[in-house]
Amino acid sequence: DTAVSQTPKYLVTQMGNDKSIKCEQNLGHDTMYWYKQDSKKFLKIMFSYNNKELIINETVPNRFSPKSPDKAHLNLHINSLELGDSAVYFCASSRLPQETQYFGPGTRLLVL
Amino acid sequence: GEDVEQSLFLSVREGDSSVINCTYTDSSSTYLYWYKQEPGAGLQLLTYIFSNMDMKQDQRLTVLLNKKDKHLSLRIADTQTGDSAIYFCADPDGDTGRRALTFGSGTRLQVQP
Numbered sequence: 744d745t746a747v748s749q750t751p752k753y754l755v756t757q758m759g760n761d762k763s764i765k766c767e768q769n770l771g772h773d774t775m776y777w778y779k780q781d782s783k784k785f786l787k788i789m790f791s792y793n794n795k796e797l798i799i800n801e802t803v804p805n806r807f808s809p810k811s812p813d814k815a816h817l818n819l820h821i822n823s824l825e826l827g828d829s830a831v832y833f834c835a836s837s838r839l840p841q842e843t844q845y846f847g848p849g850t851r852l853l854v855l
Numbered sequence: 856g857e858d859v860e861q862s863l864f865l866s867v868r869e870g871d872s873s874v875i876n877c878t879y880t881d882s883s884s885t886y887l888y889w890y891k892q893e894p895g896a897g898l899q900l901l902t903y904i905f906s907n908m909d910m911k912q913d914q915r916l917t918v919l920l921n922k923k924d925k926h927l928s929l930r931i932a933d934t935q936t937g938d939s940a941i942y943f944c945a946d947p948d949g950d951t952g953r954r955a956l957t958f959g960s961g962t963r964l965q966v967q968p
Contacts, residue, residue, distance in 0.1 A: 778956075786956075788957075833898060835898075846897050846898035
């Protein structure tokens with residue numbers, strides 16, 4: 744009965760590689776988000792989709808591309824990975840953009 | 856833009872009360888949130904308060920909101936070692952069509968036995 748799930752939980756990869764992180768929610772929510780948590784635990788919004796439409800696109804390198812195949816899924820694809828991309832990436836969802844957000848367990852990305 | 860600030864560290868003894876403070880700048884939000892992050896884990900929604908309330912109590916948790924001073928606090932009564940975690944204050948910012956959460960830096964609560 745997992746509400747917001749992410750795969751993989753851990754991802755270790757080399758610089759220059761391309762990788763994807765997947766997120767799924769079974770809450771019937773319309774809005775989904777990606778946040779990045781750096782090594783100092785600072786959390787910052789990256790993207791948000793509402794009904795499969797991009798509504799927030801913060802200052803993120805265009806190597807990061809979100810994709811929402813349907814309302815229940817929001818995937819994050821990262822091209823040409825860099826050392827500075829190492830972080831924990833959290834997916835979240837809410838019923839509507841202005842409502843409470845529920846977070847997934849996070850994906851710990853380490854770029855070597 | 857929105858700014859949310861918290862102190863970074865709090866140490867208490869088991870059984871004492873803990874008070875974690877937060878200040879924010881965007882006063883247009885309908886809700887303000889507290890999230891908890893245990894080591895190596897995700898973000899767990901702990902509690903939230905409507906902006907038209909001054910106080911909300913939920914078992915050992917008490918949230919106080921001072922809208923005039925833009926100050927939010929979380930009090931944990933009878934703090935237990937299992938409460939050791941990072942606590943994030945979060946304020947939704949932007950217009951109602953967006954509402955990304957702006958997080959404070961997190962307060963690391965250490966509970967000593």
